[in-house]
Amino acid sequence: MKKLTALSLATVLTAGPALADEGMWTFDAFPAARMKASYGWAPDQAWLDTVRAAAVRLTGGCSASFVSTEGLILTNHHCIAQCAADLSSKDKDYLADGFVAADRAREMKCPGQQAEVVTAISDVTPRVTAAIKGLGGEALTKARDAAIAGIEAAGCTDKATTRCQVVTLFGGGQYKLYTYRKYSDVRLVWAPEFAAAFFGGDPDNFNFPRYNLDASFLRAYENGKPVATPRHLTWNPRGPVAGEATFVVGNPGRTQRLLTLDQQEFQREVLLPLQTTLLSEFRGRLIAAGMDDAERKREAADTLFGIENSYKVYWGQARALDDNAFAKRLADNEALLKAKAGRKFGDPWADIAKADVDYRNIALDYYFLEQRAGMFSGLYGYARALVRAAAEREKPNAARLPGYTDSQLPLLEKQLTDATPTYPWLEKMALSFWLSKTREYLTADAPQVKALLGRDSPEALAKRLVDGTKLADPKVRERLFAGGMAAIRASDDPLIRFVLKNDAAARAVRQQYAQKVDAPVTAAQAKLAQARFAAFGAANYPDATFTLRISYGKVMGWNERGRPVPFETTVAGLYERATGQEPFVIAKGYAAAKSQLDLSVPFDFVTTNDIIGGNSGSPVIAKDGSVIGAAFDGNIHSLGGNFGYDPSLNRTVVVSTAAVQQALEKVYPAPALVRELAAR
Structure with missing residues (x-):
């Protein structure tokens, strides 16, 4: 292959x-x-x-x-x-x-x-770039996110039938407002x-x-x-x-396709091996669970389909980046763009390389505690979304985390409150898998792991959380969402309490990522976009x-x-x-x-x-x-x-x-x- x-x-x-x-x-x-x-x-x-x-x-x-x-x-x-x-x-x-x-x-x-249908596309690049001009670190990401939240809120006043989404193109070189008619x-x-x-x-x-x-x-x-x-x-x-x-x-x-060589190396050396290893292992667990149990095989069928598909995708990406001829071609392409750009746009490649070093230092914490927390557990996903939605709604729209702004809450509420089946055995397997892999990769001595597990094993904790939670009931989720932070704080649901206890650590590593990786990469990619436009004009997508x-x-x-x-x-x-x-x-x-x-x-x-x-x-x-x-x-x-x-x-x-x-x-x-x- x-x-x-x-x-x-x-x-x-x-x-x-x-x-x-x-x-x-x-x-x-x-x-x-x-x-x-x-x-x-x-x-x-x-x-x-x-x-x-x-x-x-x-x-x-x-x-x-x-x-x-x-x-x-x-x-x-x-x-x-x-x-x-x-x-x-x-x-x-x-x-x-x-x-x-x-x-x-x-x-x-x-x-x-x-279902969503695009009704309009408008360029809002000047408004976003003006908001972040001269800023760096966390101040840049906060200003960018605030500007985007404001544009989306102003663009869609009828939340029942429309949805607005500001889309980042060319890594920050352009920002477009997409307006949707939603059903x-x-x-x-x-x-x-x-x-x-x-x-x-x-x-x-x-x-x-x-x-x-x-x-x-x-x-x-x-x-x-x-x-x-x-x-x-x-x-x-x-x-x-x-x-x-x-x-x-x-x-x-x-x-x-617009990643720098340093970013591609991060994919090849860190993210892709991690993702293929985790998907492969969980795939094996799902197959084993359904081998002698027809009902479990049925219940896990769609999850297994998605995992097998994702595994093959990441496997193929990894093989591509491992190919010597491809690697040389990418290096030649980057050299060509650098030669055409000269020093007119500074050295965005060096800025990204520095951010890449910082990313490697926090990558595992960010992946397990924030980016993929809960992994394949739907119940954990409900709990975290409810906790964060309640906390974020207490803030002004412009100060909220992406995903919890006024333009995004209607869809989140629908997904939280629509009735979908959950299977306790599958939830326990998914939750214990995430907890065990977090302990494995971050080590048992990491403070965050100790806070997550206490003196429990991943399996015992997952069993206690899944057996005790009421979040499988959409009416419970609806009440918690409607009740806001007061309802969340008053809840004795073990999954809600678990997320409340550990969300500060997840937010902290998210903040590190925003400051050390997202902000400098956003600024650098905007310069790279300018270099590409200057070199190749409209022949870019x-x-x-x-x-x-x-x-x-x-x-x-x-x-x-x-x-x-x-x-x-x-x-x-x-x-x-x-x-x-x-x-x-x-x-x-x-x-x-x-x-x-x-x-x-x-x-x-x-x-x-x-x-x-x-x-x-x-x-x-x-x-x-x-x-x-x-x-x-x-x-x-x-x-x-x-x-x-x-x-x-x-x-x-x-x-x-x-x-x-x-x-x-x-x-x-x-x-x-x-x-x-x-x-x-």
């Missing part, structure tokens, strides 16, 4: 202008001239406005799109897996068995889910069986050929009625055409930030070790690939419907579009503006896409609308949905 990564990344130009088909572009800076030079055509502003209005961001970390006039949303199955799991019970497993709402009345609300009532409409959506399981993840029906439908509601969405994408149930232009419109989560982007590319396979990989698979290949053993077991629906299916229908296909995690569920749009698929993965080469892009090898993996249409008609019949998509 190392050799594949080397080939994949050999042509990356991280510090230079974007390559052909490279780029996750903001809608207010789409490179129409560059695309026209390559493809002979580029979309006009009306085309861009239409697809932007149809694009949806889901708060679970996915993308989606409106595909009818009545709020129907196309996304991936793995983007609704948490919803299906939350709605399931011992007697009915919607994740495993799938779900088809016979009518609107039976569409089921997804706990914690919110807090999102319901599940249709989902296939898990075995159909994730055929091939973890072995096939980030690989191709694929045979995955990774698609589902949701619907946005308001005041108990489906939302009217006249600006939507036209459903086009056809297969892809080799070489045709395609667009992916969605919300890529995060890339790190910002790193991904889980905000709306558009990429362009084409339907195209690639060559793998001297062999061509075709651009599409067909339904016939699903049956040929099946072994009868997990994870290559044909889903029951496909087994029963085989004789009725057109086996030549395209199933999945690949394009050269530049995407990353968070793009899951993004519509894949043809030149005419119609949707012909939903992006659900990348190939193995795309794992290095966090740091760079190679058009010859990086591929987006898409489920075809033709396969979804056939499934809607013959495998998991949904006649009303078929009529709606056809606008009949």
Whole structure:
């Protein structure tokens, strides 16, 4: 795999202008001239406005799109897996068995889910940079956060229907205010069986050929009625055409293509080994827990899916940074930018290098006590959010921690108070894992570890906290949130008391990070952004930030070790690939419907579009503006896409609308949905 990564990344130009088909572009800076030079055509502003209005961001970390006039949303199955799991019970497993709402009345609300559509993007860079001018250390981060909170509050006075978010681009070189129309009532409409959506399981993840029906439908509601969405994408149930232009419109989560060499070394030496080790170990515990217990296997299924996916992502990133050819390329790119910049912008690389040294000294404390405190425990997450929300709401909006400002509290309240199932055995495993790893990495002698554990073992403490807490009850969480700090202080809930006791230490290391790392890096990255703009002009695009982007590319396979990989698979290949053993077991629906299916229908296909995690569920749009698929993965080469892009090898993996249409008609019949998509 190392050799594949080397080939994949050999042509990356991280510090230079974007390559052909490279780029996750903001809608207010789409490179129409560059695309026209390559493809002979580029979309006009009306085309861009239409697809932007149809694009949806889901708060679970996915993308989606409106595909009818009545709020129907196309996304991936793995983007609704948490919803299906939350709605399931011992007697009915919607994740495993799938779900088809016979009518609107039976569409089921997804706990914690919110759909958001961008309505405006405005540049607020001058306002933020003026607020932080001349400042350093903690004063800089406080002034920046205060300015952002004020801009968001002023931009969205109607908190019930709008959400405002100031997005940092180019590491602090630009700040943009994104205004969203939000829909807090999102319901599940249709989902296939898990075995159909994730055929091939973890072995096939980030690989191709694929045979995955990774698609589902949701619907946005308001005041108990489906939302009217006249600006939507036209459903086009056809297969892809080799070489045709395609667009992916969605919300890529995060890339790190603008990191300096020092920052990349920190990733390679510290963060990535830590993350892959922890994920690998917890993955093993989950698998072992479900081996002889079917109910525990069901309850942990969505958690395991997420952990396996994350592990593979970080593993791929680590392999990319370990590659010698890639490392040399990155060094050459940084040298090129330094040469072009000269001393005009100072020495931001040295400033970042110093901050990196400070970061290494506090990295483990910051990771275990603040950044990933509680790790995989949902109950701990509730407790900390309730404690911090109460404390922060006693402060002026501009003085609060990010995540607890007026613009962000409505979504937090929804996620805290929506009913979702919790499983005590899983919570105990997650909480004890975090406590034991904190003790292991920080050592038993660390004051913070002694404060966390006292004289308890991680397992005994986790058991006492989970058995004693009432936070699994959404009504309890609702009362605590509504009651503010008075209710928190009066609570005898052991998890609330535990967080109250230890939150000061977490806040202290957060403050250290803000002063020693965040502030100097923010200032340095702003200078780096100026250097890039001066050197390469408009041929730059910002790193991904889980905000709306558009990429362009084409339907195209690639060559793998001297062999061509075709651009599409067909339904016939699903049956040929099946072994009868997990994870290559044909889903029951496909087994029963085989004789009725057109086996030549395209199933999945690949394009050269530049995407990353968070793009899951993004519509894949043809030149005419119609949707012909939903992006659900990348190939193995795309794992290095966090740091760079190679058009010859990086591929987006898409489920075809033709396969979804056939499934809607013959495998998991949904006649009303078929009529709606056809606008009949």
